[in-house]
Amino acid sequence: MSAARMLLVEDDAALGELLTYHFEREDFEVRHTADGEEALLMAREAAPDIVLLDWMIEGLSGIEVCRRLRRMPETANVPIIMLTARGEEEDRVRGLETGADDYVTKPFSPRELVARVGAVLRRVRPGLAGETLSYADVEMDTVGHKVRRGGEVLPLGPTEFRLLKHFLEHPGWVFSRERLLDAVWGHDADIEARTVDVHIRRLRKAINRDGRPDIIRTVRSAGYSLDSGA
Template sequence: MAPRIVVVEDEEALALILRYNLEAEGYSVETIARGDEAELRLKEEVPDVLILDWMLPGLSGVELCRRLRQRSETERLPIIMVTARGEEGERVRGLSVGADDYVVKPFSTPELLARVRAMLRRVKPEKIASHLTAGDIDLDRETHRVRRAGREVKLGPTEFKLLEFFMQAPGRVFSREQLLDGVWGRDIYVDERTVDVHVGRLRKAINRGRQRDPIRTVRGAGYSLDEQFAARAPVRDVAESS
């Protein structure tokens, strides 16, 4: 799925500009105006990159950054701090509390987008890679094609997104609610049973004959892409290689 970016910015006009440009780049974007609200939201779900304003109502960006670095779930969260404070001492302070990068207002939007891309390439390359591979399955994000053991697999749009979501985090177990948020999105209401239907369709499409099922059902928890399957070297289908 698209990399998820959270923007914590209380200037509404700037937040809208950042959201528009980030979404135009293909990112999933959430904007939050208060530091205390952002702290609560980040306890629920950790994004791929956090763009954090220095001065915020409720809780300052500097203090929020410091607290995030103290939590195991967010200690490695990529944070870009945005502020009007351009003095060297202030930049040092921002970096010392845990910010990974620092952008001074007014800034160039293309520059900020370039910094986001560079950070994703460094810490989460799977989020922007054009190809994902797990075992003998290859997924091409640019052409929306999937091949398994050399044969092309026909998938509908939702099954493609579901497989892509799984392949980004082999071994991680996703609940049905997490899959609904990640694949369908928070703004669309879909019954949790719909996840089971589409997982079934995905399995039917990618599994042929005695091929190993890469999707693991975890009773009472959800689904995951089997990490042992993902780690296997790809083997071409005999029918394809003959």
């Protein structure tokens, strides 16, 4: 697998250094700048495979950098993840409407961010992301159709496999039963939302064997999320 090229735009020097360390450890080629104008120049010189972009950088705002990256032919289709301390839904929606593919709200764990970046790359650059999905101690071989937790192969039915695959592609996201029905069973499936609960129980039983921590979180009145609680 060739190294994915990342453009990191973050003006917090300590955070920029921390993220560079974590992503280089995962074999990313990281170019880091604190300046929005310089980020645009760097993107023109060598188009990245993914952009991590802080909302609150000095000078040219992150949202404006995102807008301009989407207008440039070199980066029109490059995935962009916004890093933001803003938790309000309106701000998140504004970022997505400007062209961001995903957002991560500070504070976040670097491990979660690495997983989110991997998930975005799998959706848009599958050749870069390889054939293994992973989160915490769970690994899925999407080609060999095998799931391991702590190295032990888990027996999953086809529906539980698709359900877990969807969660692994979107770690930390909360999905309602209706959205899971669409994603896993398909839009035309004539299935009740309660069916999701049954398969979630089966998935939990399979992956939480031998007293392992439950990484499927039930979010009251909202749905389910892949969340290790770390």
